[in-house]
Amino acid sequence: MQFLKNLYAQAKAFLGQLSPTAAWLIGCLLIIFLLVGWVLLQYAGLSDLYPITQFAAERQSEVIARLQGAGIEVVTENGQLFVPAENYNDAMVVLLNSDLMPADTTGAFDELIKHQSPWQSNA
Numbered sequence: 001m002q003f004l005k006n007l008y009a010q011a012k013a014f015l016g017q018l019s020p021t022a023a024w025l026i027g028c029l030l031i032i033f034l035l036v037g038w039v040l041l042q043y044a045g046l047s048d049l050y051p052i053t054q055f056a057a058e059r060q061s062e063v064i065a066r067l068q069g070a071g072i073e074v075v076t077e078n079g080q081l082f083v084p085a086e087n088y089n090d091a092m093v094v095l096l097n098s099d100l101m102p103a104d105t106t107g108a109f110d111e112l113i114k115h116q117s118p119w120q121s122n123a
Helices: 002-017 020-044 060-069 085-097 106-114
Strands: 049-051 075-077 080-084
Touching: 049 085, 060 080, 060 085, 080 085
Parallel strands: none
Antiparallel strands: 049 080, 075 080
């Protein structure tokens, strides 16, 4: 705790020697850095979204209802359906169990395999 008190006293003495314009400049720069850090944290917390439209192109409204019923968030952008990366495999299972997969899924499963990684955890 003494370290923080010494640090505060040193910063106060340093800022006391500066002109008011320089003190305002340092204060404004500190606020800008804090706001930039906050914005970066907001975007860093967002999960990646994977498209599932190729699996369910015909019956999108039914797919959305089924996935939301299973507790999986679905985002629709420009006519495409996206799910968070951590729920991608669960969404595929829900679509398969609900019989909402198209008859020809070779291209879609190629896309599914492309997203897999040998270093991916079992979770």
